Amino acid sequence: MLAETICSAASVAGLGIAALTAYRRRFLTATRIAAYALVPLGLVMTGVVAWATEVVFEPTVWAGFGVLGLAWLLFATTRVVERRSLGKAAKPPRPVKGAPAREAVAPAASEPSLGAAAAGGTRPAGRQKPAAAAGDDFSDIEAILKKHGI
Missing domain, CATH: 1.20.5 (Single alpha-helices involved in coiled-coils or other helix-helix interfaces)
Structure with a gap:
C-alpha cells in the first residue's frame, strides 16, 4: 500500500512539473515529462508494484x-x-627420448580415394577419363573460391 501511494505521488508531482513546463511554452519537453510521470501510475494500476513489493519483502x-x-x-x-x-x-603422451617412433596404423587412410588411380593405378573399364582431366579435378572448386575471394 505504501509503494502504491509513493508511485501515485510521484506521478502527480511529475504531471505538475509538466504543467509548469507547458506554461513556459516548452510543449515538447512538457509532453516528454508527462509521459515519464504516467509510467509509475500505470505500473500501480497494472499491479506490477504490488507484485514487486511482495517479491522483495x-x-x-x-x-x-x-x-x-x-x-x-x-x-x-x-x-x-x-x-x-x-x-x-585428451592430451597424447609425450614421447620418451630414445624410444622408436610410432608409425600410423593405416598411413594411406588419409589419401583421396582416387589417389592411387590418378597415380597410374587401374580403373574400371567403363569409367576411363582422359589423362589431361586428372589435373582438372579441383578446378571448379578453385573457381568458386576465387569468386568469393578466398
Whole structure:
C-alpha cells in the first residue's frame, strides 16, 4: 500500500512539473515529462508494484533465489571439473627420448580415394577419363573460391 501511494505521488508531482513546463511554452519537453510521470501510475494500476513489493519483502522468495544460485554454482563447478579431467585425458603422451617412433596404423587412410588411380593405378573399364582431366579435378572448386575471394 505504501509503494502504491509513493508511485501515485510521484506521478502527480511529475504531471505538475509538466504543467509548469507547458506554461513556459516548452510543449515538447512538457509532453516528454508527462509521459515519464504516467509510467509509475500505470505500473500501480497494472499491479506490477504490488507484485514487486511482495517479491522483495518475502523471505521465501529470497531463499528461492539462494537455492537457484546454489544450483548454478554446482552446475558451474561440475563443468569446470569435467573440462579439466577431459583436458588431461585428451592430451597424447609425450614421447620418451630414445624410444622408436610410432608409425600410423593405416598411413594411406588419409589419401583421396582416387589417389592411387590418378597415380597410374587401374580403373574400371567403363569409367576411363582422359589423362589431361586428372589435373582438372579441383578446378571448379578453385573457381568458386576465387569468386568469393578466398
